[in-house]
Amino acid sequence: MAGRKPEKPLSKSENTRNALLEAALRVLSEKGLAGTRVSMIVKESGYSQGTFYVYFENKEAILYEIVSPVLDKLYEVAMGFWEKGELYESVRHAIRSYLVVYSENADVMRILVEGAASKDKALERLYMDTRRRFQQRIHRYLTAASKNGQTEDIDLEVAAFALGSMVDSFAYWFYVMQPKHKRSMDIDQVSTTLTDLWCNSVYKREALRDG
Amino acid sequence: MAGRKPEKPLSKSENTRNALLEAALRVLSEKGLAGTRVSMIVKESGYSQGTFYVYFENKEAILYEIVSPVLDKLYEVAMGFWEKGELYESVRHAIRSYLVVYSENADVMRILVEGAASKDKALERLYMDTRRRFQQRIHRYLTAASKNGQTEDIDLEVAAFALGSMVDSFAYWFYVMQPKHKRSMDIDQVSTTLTDLWCNSVYKREALRDG
Amino acid sequence: MAGRKPEKPLSKSENTRNALLEAALRVLSEKGLAGTRVSMIVKESGYSQGTFYVYFENKEAILYEIVSPVLDKLYEVAMGFWEKGELYESVRHAIRSYLVVYSENADVMRILVEGAASKDKALERLYMDTRRRFQQRIHRYLTAASKNGQTEDIDLEVAAFALGSMVDSFAYWFYVMQPKHKRSMDIDQVSTTLTDLWCNSVYKREALRDG
Amino acid sequence: MAGRKPEKPLSKSENTRNALLEAALRVLSEKGLAGTRVSMIVKESGYSQGTFYVYFENKEAILYEIVSPVLDKLYEVAMGFWEKGELYESVRHAIRSYLVVYSENADVMRILVEGAASKDKALERLYMDTRRRFQQRIHRYLTAASKNGQTEDIDLEVAAFALGSMVDSFAYWFYVMQPKHKRSMDIDQVSTTLTDLWCNSVYKREALRDG
């Protein structure tokens, strides 16, 4: 009774749709955006070429549907807890959650980066919007702290973006570019260091001590 | 007597080669990697289709030649001054130089990001290698400071990468994704904030005060 | 009850495939291997350029499919009767059959010769293998006769190859190189002479008289 | 003084021409006719692309110049001795000489076969003409023998072509198709067998015994 939706059985058409989405993700993960062909997706899905166009208008459409929910999840999970708890802990929680979701969707994030850089309008916008949402949220939070005299005297708008960038870019390097077997550091260790950097950089030492 | 080499006139073939490289950069900047066709490059250059293949084996070859020197320049310029001066100033100089070169080559950096994300082996490696070079250099620098008791007690390896990422990712957002007319902040202002964040995050407050 | 399979109607795709094969043969016959373009084949077939690549990986693939069955037929027809009948007659039957099938497939044989000479690995091997199969079969046959003391005292291995070559090369000249209107001799006449040469060259005169 | 031409030193232009011819032969031997590019020839020769067209009108021209003299030599050497000596010996001498020259020019012969089969007009004609010259010569010789009652009662025109074909085709297989290391038989052995076949096939046994 824990808020779980009762599992409605999926209709035949929903099944096919999902199968195509999953197949697309698998192919995109392996081949990258530029290397993915519709023919690969349908082959992977087991359905036929024509079926693809029953469910998606074109190649870009399926892309958007794959990337979009991951970004929403990322935002929701990382920003949900924020503001409720104590200073250091709420930062740490946000960072750690971000890394967890990122690691689970590293392939999608790679695709997003590729697409946004390639001037694909839809993905470029998705990417920008998400980063701005993060920035604004962080900025709002820092401003609040600054009103309590807890922050150092720096440009909080730039800081908000820079710190968000730091975590995001670290995640990209750590989970996307780095081959799995080379990751010597574990997520808790990393989260702690990132949180230390974040907090040291903007908060006064006293503010941290007091929480 | 200023040490400048007397400018040897370029041979005909060197001229053509350069013209193609420049045309390629223009097209890549406008269309992105995935959107660039050899036909566009030759049209832009004024040469014929066949001429392209006299000078470059294929599309990837010209790509590498465009991206590679920019990365070298970026490293050289940003890391050159490092270690010589006073703590805060040397960080600031590095960051500012990085941003300057980045802004002058924003288009190329976008291409690099797209290419590395797209699993193009050559560019992926170029990207990784460069980031690692930066990380190692920063790490070495932080370690030196830590031996003088100047750093906070954090994981310097992660810090090195995270701080490098912060600057790089900020630059990407600021110069690549952001349309020019929306950039309200100027480079000095931004450099200062980034330097503040950087220094606050790793160095002890005393160390900063003393230089 | 005549053992004929009821003719299953060919599927759409089988039809297209066959149409391409037939068109390819026509073009290859007229233009030769080096002079044949995929564009010519599809034009001749009435299908579009893209359709070709739905059915065949590339030019070489369709080539192999055209040549290979002809060689099998040639071997089967020429060697099928062999050994059953009387000496002279079985040789004559084999030679005549060879010439008949050769004349019906002269164009294909020309292509095979061109392809094998051009160092196309697949065709070179096909050519070699077929010639060796013939040689071995003839050699076996001559050896059997030699055990009955019916052959002259010569190197039967060389003889086997040389006699096979004689018939094959004659057929090539007669049906491939010679323009049709210049062929004054008819197939029976020619078969008889070739059989005479063959038999005289290896068999003892007595053996021939006795059969 | 044995008829050797006094070696006039070659002019510069003759040198270049020869260098190109030799380079062309090397490339053609390795790559086959269809696989040879003008660019390969000039690279092999060390001269430049433009130089090729100073000496040869086009690609076909150099081809003809390479093949033509070999055919002349083949005819001259094989047919020169003919008719002078005793029956068996003159046949054997002709066959052996043919094989010797063939083996020395196997690469060229392969090119000729490829070119003739490919419907290259010039080479097709060269090939046909040469084979006809051989046939006519052999035919004339057989007819002479037949007037002395030395031949079996068979169609001498067909025989002439068939026997010529036999030797030629054997040589092709032996020196062109067969990789060198697989040739177990030596030229004397082979010549003898071919001569035996030839003589047995057309001459009366008595004629052979008497010479």
Add this chain to the structure above:
DNA sequence: CATGAATGAGATTTCATTCAT
């Protein structure tokens, strides 16, 4: 719903040949 055959525009690449120097 699903199919799979067919398409054709367009991308990459090749290469014999020309020509000004």
Add this chain to the structure above:
DNA sequence: AATGAATGAAATCTCATTCAT
């Protein structure tokens, strides 16, 4: 005599998309 830069027509192959069944 020799060069080598430039060409451009043409060949191969790709692939997102359509559509009749």
